[in-house]
Amino acid sequence: MNRRVFLTSLSSAPALSAVSTAEPPQSDRLLIADVLIIGGGTAGTIAAIQAGRLGARTILVEANSQLGGTTTTGGVDFPGLFHAWGKQVIAGIGWELVTSAVELNSDRLPDFTKPTGKQHWKHQVRLCGALYAALAEEACVKAGVQRRCYEFPTAVEQTADGWKVRLAGKGTNVEVVAKQLVDCTGNASVVGMIGLPRQREKTTQPGTLIYRLAGYDIGMLDMNALQAKVTAAVKADALKLTDINGSIAGFLRSGGENAMHVPGADSSTSETHTATNIRGRQSLLRVLRFLKQEPEFAALHIERLQPEVGVRETFRITGETIVTVKDYVRGRHFEDAVAYSFYPIDLHVEHGVKPEHLKEDVVPTIPLGALIPKGSKNLMVAGRCLSSDRLANSALRVQASSMAMGQAAGATATLAAGAATTPLNVPLADIRRSLAKHGAIVPKT
Numbered sequence: 210m211n212r213r214v215f216l217t218s219l220s221s222a223p224a225l226s227a228v229s230t231a232e233p234p235q236s237d238r239l240l241i242a243d244v245l246i247i248g249g250g251t252a253g254t255i256a257a258i259q260a261g262r263l264g265a266r267t268i269l270v271e272a273n274s275q276l277g278g279t280t281t282t283g284g285v286d287f288p289g290l291f292h293a294w295g296k297q298v299i300a301g302i303g304w305e306l307v308t309s310a311v312e313l314n315s316d317r318l319p320d321f322t323k324p325t326g327k328q329h330w331k332h333q334v335r336l337c338g339a340l341y342a343a344l345a346e347e348a349c350v351k352a353g354v355q356r357r358c359y360e361f362p363t364a365v366e367q368t369a370d371g372w373k374v375r376l377a378g379k380g381t382n383v384e385v386v387a388k389q390l391v392d393c394t395g396n397a398s399v400v401g402m403i404g405l406p407r408q409r410e411k412t413t414q415p416g417t418l419i420y421r422l423a424g425y426d427i428g429m430l431d432m433n434a435l436q437a438k439v440t441a442a443v444k445a446d447a448l449k450l451t452d453i454n455g456s457i458a459g460f461l462r463s464g465g466e467n468a469m470h471v472p473g474a475d476s477s478t479s480e481t482h483t484a485t486n487i488r489g490r491q492s493l494l495r496v497l498r499f500l501k502q503e504p505e506f507a508a509l510h511i512e513r514l515q516p517e518v519g520v521r522e523t524f525r526i527t528g529e530t531i532v533t534v535k536d537y538v539r540g541r542h543f544e545d546a547v548a549y550s551f552y553p554i555d556l557h558v559e560h561g562v563k564p565e566h567l568k569e570d571v572v573p574t575i576p577l578g579a580l581i582p583k584g585s586k587n588l589m590v591a592g593r594c595l596s597s598d599r600l601a602n603s604a605l606r607v608q609a610s611s612m613a614m615g616q617a618a619g620a621t622a623t624l625a626a627g628a629a630t631t632p633l634n635v636p637l638a639d640i641r642r643s644l645a646k647h648g649a650i651v652p653k654t
């Protein structure tokens with residue numbers, strides 16, 4: 210494969226005039242790619258780096274300003290879980306970026322040798338999301354990945370040997386001819402545009418606007434009195450219970466971080482995503498105004514505030530394989546396993562979450578078939594929209610697993626492009642060899 214000969218401009222650039230009152234120029238160009246990845250989030254970034262490192266002409270399209278998606282822009286900057294039962298089970302490109310971010314910012318990795326019991330979050334890695342995004346971008350540059358931010362697909366057409374995808378953005382309007390397409394939008398948006406089946410629940414998990422409050426002394430607060438005021442404020446419609454996830458004591462102990470819920474959060478269209486973000490910010494304003502009435506909160510201030518609500522659940526694809534909760538909790542070892550996954554079953558409802566922990570030594574696997582839409586050709590997904598039932602998805606969706614899926618999808622799509630075949634026909638041994646060569650931990654056959 211001819212590495213990095215990826216951009217072909219068929220039309221010459223328009224002549225520049227000194228003064229223009231017209232609309233910004235539309236660059237109507239044709240781009241050529243082996244692997245086109247839509248969505249530069251948790252999974253898509255890793256998929257792109259892997260494809261680039263394997264020599265594919267790779268284009269990564271991201272609607273937002275930075276890479277990393279929910280991990281960075283969503284503020285879930287505590288990825289996990291890379292370790293299970295005292296052993297590392299997920300590594301590779303995601304782990305490389307996570308540990309680089311930790312080291313460069315003088316942060317600390319958790320002690321993975323210490324069992325966490327039911328406090329699984331103790332093995333999540335706290336990092337600086339914006340730094341992670343910068344490192345991910347640098348890794349993309351080094352791998353020769355063409356990054357296209359502020360862009361999204363407007364039309365997707367299947368061809369005999371790949372795809373024609375129309376992308377629009379600020380002053381851009383380009384067509385990409387690609388051999389392989391990987392949907393890492395988190396919402397299976399591209400799969401939806403193609404018209405392949407997607408599914409979602411009537412009521413999805415709530416989202417969360419990640420922020421942290423400070424400027425109060427938790428020891429000085431009368432929690433019973435404050436909870437009574439919460440009840441009155443809820444009655445008066447000045448506050449919603451979901452704003453604080455029910456308990457003001459629990460909410461304030463964590464500075465409100467990752468503690469509120471936005472019911473019905475939905476990022477699958479620009480309209481629903483806008484409405485979700487508005488609801489998240491309105492919730493924060495209600496909380497601030499409520500607390501500011503109390504003298505103990507005179508110095509209340511925001512320590513961190515993300516620009517958008519983190520969305521937990523929208524669409525999942527129907528894949529060649531559907532991972533069920535039974536498969537997950539029993540640690541089913543799929544024949545076509547390409548990665549491990551490790552997390553409790555973690556379904557959030559309106560007023561909280563009760564994780565169900567895996568039995569000792571259980572380490573579930575992710576089959577390649579769950580990343581391939583059923584009956585599709587030259588198409589894959591990675592990240593939270595993989596093919597799984599709802600409960601299995603509540604564990605599979607987490608960041609370390611999404612990163613591992615991204616790497617597997619990037620490798621498989623590249624091998625498929627190189628062999629002019631479809632992902633389902635790529636020999637598993639080749640995928641596993643490729644992944645292992647790039648630092649991933651591949652389930653033993």
Ligand SMILES: Cc1cc2nc3c(=O)[nH]c(=O)nc-3n(C[C@H](O)[C@H](O)[C@H](O)COP(=O)(O)OP(=O)(O)OC[C@H]3O[C@@H](n4cnc5c(N)ncnc54)[C@H](O)[C@@H]3O)c2cc1C
Nearest residue numbers: 248250251252272278279289361395519520592593607608
């Ligand atoms: C509040 C919250 C708490 C969580 N807690 C944890 C936790 O403690 N530990 C953990 O590991 N996981 C946690 N998760 C889960 C985990 O963060 C996500 O499931 C995971 O990051 C999803 O990765 P993804 O790649 O599928 O999607 P994302 O990371 O969301 O990436 C999708 C990307 O696609 C882009 N995009 C979408 N549509 C388009 C389009 N049409 N064109 C171009 N780009 C597009 C988006 O801008 C985004 O960058 C949490 C999630 C949330 C919301």
